[in-house]
Amino acid sequence: MRSDKQEQDFRIGCHLSASAGYLAMAKTAVEIGANTFQFFTRNPRGGAAKPIDPKDIEAFQQFSQENNIGPILAHASYTMNLCAAENRIREFALNTLMDDLFRMEYTPGNLYNLHPGSHVQQGVEKGISLIADALNAAITKEQTTWVLLETMAGKGTEIGRSFEEIRAIMDRIEIRDRLGVCLDTCHIFDAGYDIKNNLDGVLENFDKIIGLERLKAIHINDTKNPFESHKDRHETIGNGYLGLETFRKVINHPALRHLPFYLETPNELPGYAREIALLKTERTGA
Ligand code: FE
Ligand code: FE
Numbered sequence: 001m002r003s004d005k006q007e008q009d010f011r012i013g014c015h016l017s018a019s020a021g022y023l024a025m026a027k028t029a030v031e032i033g034a035n036t037f038q039f040f041t042r043n044p045r046g047g048a049a050k051p052i053d054p055k056d057i058e059a060f061q062q063f064s065q066e067n068n069i070g071p072i073l074a075h076a077s078y079t080m081n082l083c084a085a086e087n088r089i090r091e092f093a094l095n096t097l098m099d100d101l102f103r104m105e106y107t108p109g110n111l112y113n114l115h116p117g118s119h120v121q122q123g124v125e126k127g128i129s130l131i132a133d134a135l136n137a138a139i140t141k142e143q144t145t146w147v148l149l150e151t152m153a154g155k156g157t158e159i160g161r162s163f164e165e166i167r168a169i170m171d172r173i174e175i176r177d178r179l180g181v182c183l184d185t186c187h188i189f190d191a192g193y194d195i196k197n198n199l200d201g202v203l204e205n206f207d208k209i210i211g212l213e214r215l216k217a218i219h220i221n222d223t224k225n226p227f228e229s230h231k232d233r234h235e236t237i238g239n240g241y242l243g244l245e246t247f248r249k250v251i252n253h254p255a256l257r258h259l260p261f262y263l264e265t266p267n268e269l270p271g272y273a274r275e276i277a278l279l280k281t282e283r284t285g286a
């Protein structure tokens, strides 16, 4: 569970490979100056997840407590399309979602992020209703994991390209106690929310449409493409159209600064270590 201490300090990490297990990810996080991390629950292109190793989980929990790591963010695989047109693909997606949520309970109280889905010419309305059906089938009252819908760039037929679409999905979810949003800085700028010139306005809009209390995590990425491109190509921090000044505002904004920030920039570990160090120098206050 998230402690008060974690609410106060700067929670920053990046996407890490899950291939060596949980403890290995936590150790890597510490090595690169992070205090949290993101990982794929399984191969991002789909397929089976590695079996959970209870010893690894136990060692991870212990290490995380000692090193103040968390909350960790699991990212669903990209192939998990809850609103696919084909029955078979939708069923596969639902099974994946349920299995992911089951596995998440081995590390209680953390975050699970998913791309809502692509409606593949069925239309936004149909897509939203299929996504909600799947989430309603998977989310339980007992779960401790937060399910986060990611704000999308609007590439192809992606749903979640506007705050209204995210809200429309959420409105149809029956159990909302552990339902939230992960805001991706690259995606929303790409979708047409100008966080470079009007971060306050975008956040006011988010608050009005979704409610800032639902915002649980930030994907902190620069973008290779100009405003409203709908392309979803991440860039390293400060080297894209958003620029360092935007990230300085994002990590220090009173509505955001308590949230965990996860880098998904095109980097190997040394690059991530440099970005984390850079962002720490840009963080103001305690
Ligand atoms: Fe994502
Ligand atoms: Fe993202």
Ligand code: ZN
Pocket: 184, 186, 187, 232, 233, 234
């Ligand atoms: Zn992206």
